[in-house]
Amino acid sequence: MPVTEGAPVHGNPAHLLPPSWRKHITLWLEEDTPSFDYGGFVVGDDPAEARLLAKSQGIVAGVPFFDEVFRQLDCSVDWQVKEGEEVGVSEKKQCCAIVRGPVRNLLLGERVALNLLARCSGIATKSHEMLTLLRNAGYKNTLAGTRKTTPGFRLVEKYGMLVGGCDPHRQDLSAMTMLKDNHIWACGGSIPSAVAAAKASGGFAIKVEVECQTEEEANTAIEAGADVVMLDNFTGDGVKVASKNLKDKWGRGNKARALIEVSGGLTAENVQDYVCDDIDVISSSSIHQGTKHVDFSLKVVPKKAAGGKLGNGESVET
Known part of the structure; x- marks a missing residue:
């Protein structure tokens, strides 16, 4: 069950995002590949599939940002878990999503998408842990974040607090x-x-x-x-x-x-x-400040995975 159940935000937190948020994704993709995509030239654009693996325990947060990275690169994402769900509990490398599209584009979006998801999920996890600690201690009121966020990344960090069940506090000086x-x-x-x-x-x-x-x-x-x-x-x-x-x-x-x-x-x-x-x-x-990331990786499944293994020896089994 997603941890946002019964939290300050009822419904889908993604519906809170402003119309302008997608521009951030475009800028982050431009930052990561400002000129030639040399690695993309090597792999080409044949259709491929990659699996998002949770390598540490935590709460998934940042699904809209992850999805938008790959939408802008003409890829699709099929989620196996829900936002707000805890992963990495029973499986060491739990498959959380399958991403499909041109292999060059999968690798173009890989690091940006993983950075967003790992950071946002880390904040959601830490928020939920502290909220749970307070609830167990008998505190019934509000746990909130602060404005001590990373410049240019506030929307993602505040979103993580919401998924973790906390109040994001004021969004900016105008709030x-x-x-x-x-x-x-x-x-x-x-x-x-x-x-x-x-x-x-x-x-x-x-x-x-x-x-x-x-x-x-x-x-x-x-x-x-x-x-x-x-x-x-x-x-x-x-x-x-x-x-x-x-x-x-x-x-x-x-x-x-x-x-x-x-x-x-x-x-x-x-x-x-x-x-x-x-x-x-x-x-x-x-x-949200100095929190540990949730560790995710994105592994491209080879066309012919000998023995059910990826090129680096990791299993492609889910």
């Missing part, structure tokens, strides 16, 4: 106004002035979040009209005390004046220390 310490200092240190300016420019549709170093700053931000306060770099015990006090003062549930987010150095090793019912959002860049 929400987040007033960090630098913003406050640049406004003369006045949280109310910064919030007022943000509200005036963003109007009713843009939420305002304020990064707070103390409970006092959080109270000031909520009183000024902040929609979300982020308790930044608190200790686990400090978060539990501050969040309770803030909820007692400003309300809970539908009556809450603001959401409370916790962030700053949170990883799988320490996040359980921060679990409490008064925290609405836990955000962590550890679910």
Whole structure:
């Protein structure tokens, strides 16, 4: 069963992608082959088949990107697994998909497609692992990523978070106004002035979040009209005390004046220390920054595979 079942996104995450996303694939293909395709000249364009093998355990994410690489190269992809499904559990080299098309084009798209799938799947896997850890610890609210993404690759990384069951947080600077310490200092240190300016420019549709170093700053931000306060770099015990006090003062549930987010150095090793019912959002860049890739390979099946073996000795059996 795909891990997105019951997660923040119901339905197909691919339906969230903007019309412009395919342009990224075109640019990445151009980057990988900017001039002559010497290897393609060697193999020609006879029809061929390649098998996508999962060589490590993880969650498959990035199917639309993988498919688009090969669509642009006039190849077809027949998936044997679903996006969000865990692979590599019972089989060392599980066949996840079969790609068909001119052999030259299969090899043209191979590395771009694998890089996209491996990175996106790694983020989905890490996101799901941390979310599962929090759920087992009793946390019922939202786990989110951050804006600490790779320039030019944010869409893929945010997509991986969604497939893993997490909230991607704000997509960019235009999605929400987040007033960090630098913003406050640049406004003369006045949280109310910064919030007022943000509200005036963003109007009713843009939420305002304020990064707070103390409970006092959080109270000031909520009183000024902040929609979300982020308790930044608190200790686990400090978060539990501050969040309770803030909820007692400003309300809970539908009556809450603001959401409370916790962030700053949170990883799988320490996040359980921060679990409490008064925290609405836990955000962590550890679910997408420096995550381990899921290992995939794409193996072309020779026309005559002697003994059911590929040219490098790997089995073509699925």
